[in-house]
Every structure is written in C-alpha cells, then in structure tokens.
Amino acid sequence: MDATGTLDEALERLHRSGPERLGRLTNHAPMAVEALAARGRAGAVHRWLDLYARKLEEFPSRVEPVTAADWRSALGEPGRVADWIGFFEREVSERPWRDVLGRWWPRLLPGLYGGSTHPVIRVGHAVRTLLSGEVTEPRLSELAHGLGYWAARHRPVTGLAPPARTAGADGAAAALDAVPRIAVQDGGFPARLDRVEVLPVWAGAVVEPAEAHRRLTELVRAATHRYATHGHGEETMLVHAATAPNAVLRVLPALPRDLWPSSLRSAWTACAAVTAMYAPAVAVPCAAPGGLAPEEVFELALSHGDEHVIKLTDTALDVGDAPALAAALRSMELTPPMG
Template identity: 70%
Template sequence: MDTSGDTTGVLDEALERLHVSGPERVGRLTNHAPMVVEALASHGQSGAVHRWLDLYEAKLEEFPSSVESVTDANWPAALGDSRRIADWIAYFTRAIGEGSWRDLLATWWPRLLPGMYGGSTHPVVRVGHAVRALIEGGGSAPRLTELAHGLGYWAARHHPVSGIALLPGVHEMGDVVEALDAVPPVPDPHGGFPARLALVEWLPAWASEVTDPDAARERLAELVRAATHRYATHGHGNETMLVHAATAPSAVLRTLPALPRALWAPSLHAAWLASAAVTAMYAPSEPVPYVPPGRITAEEVLERALAHGDEHVIKLTDTALDIGDDEQALAAALRAIELSEPIS
C-alpha cells in the first residue's frame, strides 16, 4: 500500500491546528491526535485527517502555562517535572530554530531514553511519529515544531525506573517470541501505569549482548513484529495499554535512521525493557487462539481502523502495516478493532 507520506500539505495543516493544544488532557491522559494524524497521512489517508480530528477535537485542552524557562544550565533540575511541559516545549522549539534537528535529537535521545516510561510511553511514540514525518516529508515548520512538542513532552514526563533485575539465561540471545512468553506477570496487578510499573521486579535479559548497530536494528524489528503478533492472542489483557508493547519499540525503530549508529544498540535495549515491562504489567491470565484474518488486504484493515476511529486502534494498525505483508500483524489490528470501543 502507499506509504509515501503526505504530499498534500494536510499533515502540516493538522499539526498547526494541534499545536495550540497541550500534549495531555484531564490531568494526565495523553493527547493522541498528533500521532494519529501523522499515521493517517503516512499511509495515504490525508483526506481523512481533518474528519478524524473533528471527532477528536472535543478531547483537546488548551496549551499549558509556563512556569520557569528551561535553559542549557538548568535543564537537569527540570527533567521529569510535569509542571514544566510548556517550558520544555519552548526550550526545544528554540533549539530546533538554532540548528539541525538531527543534531538536537542525537544530543537528547540518550538523555531521554532511560525515561521512556513517563507518560505511559506516549512521549517516545509521539517523537517517533514526528521523526518519520520529517524523514518522509522534509523539515517544514509544523513538522519541526511537532518534534519540539514531542521532545518537550518526553522531557517533562521523563521517568526512569530502577530495581528491575535482568536475568540472563536461555532467552538472552534466543527467539524474541520465547523471551516475551517468559516475561513474568506482575503479582497482584492494580492501578494505572505508574503503579503497575512499580510492581515489575525482573525481566528476561533478551538481546542484552547486542552491540553491533545493524544487528540491533534487526533485533528491534523482530521485537516490533513479535509484540504486534502477540496482541492478536494477548490483547484482551488490556486492549488499550498492551498496544504500547508494540508501538513504543516501533517508535524507536522509526527513529533509528535519524540517529548516530552508536545509539542503535542502546535504543534496542531500552525498547526491549519498555515492551517487556508493559507485557508484564497487563498480561492476561491465558491467551486466546490465533485467528487468521482471512482474505483481507492492508488497505481494508486500515479502512476498518479508520471507520472505528479509536486512537490506539489506528496507532496499532499503523505499526502493523509498517511490518509489511504480515498476516498475524493484520490479525492484531483486527483484534484491536474487536476489543476497543469506537470513537464517539
């Protein structure tokens, strides 16, 4: 299917429309609109962008107020301070205006990568969409501003974790499907993302010895495929949150071409921890049998996802389509449509 990106200007229009809104709503929930409109545009659905946005617009909130300017001198103290979202976005907007967006990303990616759990992994997903838009369509002002918003959101919600033991063993260099199957569910899961994350005690140390950049990219692609496939049989554990086990590593994979190769292996390791942690936090008690999707095309799956309209459904479908001609990835997207409430 057509994945050449938007050449109509619609994506830039939609991003300009969205940049007057904040990256969150109702105190903590994420504004998914920038990610969805980029996904639709990237997959040849520019004509649906504003129609979908009209449905979602009621969920948007005003851009937050500034607290205190973030600078090159004081940024460490501001990292992870969610009150400073506007200050962080202003910082990255200034920085992008002063130099190369790729250089800025290369500087900040390793600083932000350990905190990709913040905002339930949504900030890194938003950055991944912004980077793909820049790679596919060039550095227009709205796309550069979108990267600044994504990085600023990530910096404000930056949330590293500690205390998770990585246990080497049979899965360390083995099949990623087996490694995901070996992820232990958290005991007595309860509460939202931060509460469940605190319950994750250990994870398999899959791919921890990978240092070669090309091998890291290959293993990351394997992780994205496996996590997407897994949704088809395990998505009922939490139809919304388990989407992020696939979309977070997918965002990292999309970003690799814009990063120095030296950052590819650390990116793989961080993506594995995030995907495995989400898997542990929302694991169902039992999988359901895999149901082949039958004779259906990628275009038809995308049309069904768009008709359904849920933001997580569209984003998982976007990830599934990026994998390529893959029956179980399409089945995962159809499973998300089946499990999720449609947009109203």
C-alpha cells in the same frame, strides 16, 4: 507522506493544545493524524480531528524557561511541559533537527517509560514525517512537542537490579513468553511499573548496530503478533508493547549508529515491562485476516476511529504479514469505536 499541506495544517491546529488532558491522559491526535497522512488518508485527517477535538485541552501555562545550564533540574517535571516544549522549539529553530535529536536521545532514553511510553511514540511519528517528506516548520515543531513532552514526563525504571533478571531467551517471541506477570494486577501505569522487578535477559549483550536493528525489528514483529492472542489482557495498554518499540525503530535511521544498541535495550525493557504489567494469564486464539489487504485493514481502522486502533494498525502495516493484520483486526474487536 502527505504533500497536500493537510498534515501541516492539522499539526498547527494541534499545537494550540497541550500534550495531555485531565492531568494524566495523553493527547493522541498528533500521532493518529500522522499515521493517517503516512497511509495515504490525508483527506480524512480533519474529519477525524473534528471528532477527537472534544478531548483536547488548551496549551498549559509556562513556568520559567528551561536552559542549557539548568535542564537537569526540570527533567521529569510534568508541570514544566510548556517550558520544555519551548526549549526544544528554540533548539530545532537554531540547529539541524538531527543534531538536536542525537544530542538529546541518550539523555531522554533512560526515561522512556514516562507518560506510559506515549512521548517516545509521539517522537517516532514526528521523525517518520521528517525523514519521509519535506522538513516544514509545523513538522519541526511537532518534534519539539514530542521531545518536550518526553523530557517533562521522563521516568526511569529503577527496580530492575541485574541479579534479579531471569535467564534469557533465543528470540523475541520466546522472550516475551518468558516475561513473568506482576503479582498485583491493578492500579495505573506508574503503580504497576514500580512492581516490575524481573525481566528476561534478551538484548543486553548486543553491541553491533546492525544486530540491534535486526533485533528491534524482530521485537516489533513479535509484540504485534502477540497482541492478537493476548490483547484481551488490556486492549489499550498492550498496544504500547508494540507501538513503543516501533517508535524507537522508526527513529534509528535519524540517529548515530552507536546509539542503536542502547535504543534496543530501552525498547526491550519497555515492551517487556508493559507485557509484565498487563498480559493476561492465558492466550486466546485469533482468527486470520481472511484475505484482507493491508490498505483494507487500515480503512477499517479509520472507520473504527479509535486512536489506539489506528496506531496499532499503522504498526501492523509496518510489520506487513498476516498475523500482524490479525492483531490489528483483534484490536478493533476489543476496543469500543470512537463515539
């Protein structure tokens, strides 16, 4: 992790901006700059951020403080995002950050799907930084921003009644292949999510933490590989089928082990739901990465500049095999570069 102070400078700069823009689009900069720093490209952070800055909006106004007594009434209220961020800034200043995360993770996990899964992805990047390097005030504040964004955008999936679930599958790749596409392929993320009614059973019976970790690792790998052949269904939104479960995987080491199985189940539901919402009807073959090393692929992602490309490539490097690198390169083909 960056030891130059560049990441902390970038986070301080970004914390003057809100987590969204235009009322619904996510500010991806905190996640992207963390990925750059984590991959040894801290020297490019401010240059990339200068290009992205036109997408940033001012930090939103506060309404009234969220408290330990009334937090339930503010959960899932996007207009209270500044209040929620303030709440978590107080929490991480008064308690060890792992304790705060462990207390709030099970409360927030059922609403992982709000904000198109971006809040949990932001938390995953923040936790990786805290686990990998020095615990600094900007990095703690970044965790607070991620948790606050998640609480404000908290959005459960309510239409998945157990009798409606299809039969299970042996592995993550087969389970994703078995996900039925929703019938109406239009509208934004919330509208499509409301149409998801049937998902394969795959992770529901897991109770052992070690097995949950193994399956979640398998799911991230399968979803990343799948992007190479299915990403053309929606080049941006299908990135989240891989990056959302990978965010959960990154958080697991900071959580009590008894929370790992439920984390797997929520990550699977998110990955499968995004697959149902955006996957194309047919797969398209994808070329191999042609001998490129992982660091070369990440350099290509940085040159491309798009925030989703950077984040998917970051996940692909976590997976670390040739099909994952091919998925990263495919995202560069499908996505317009940063202008």
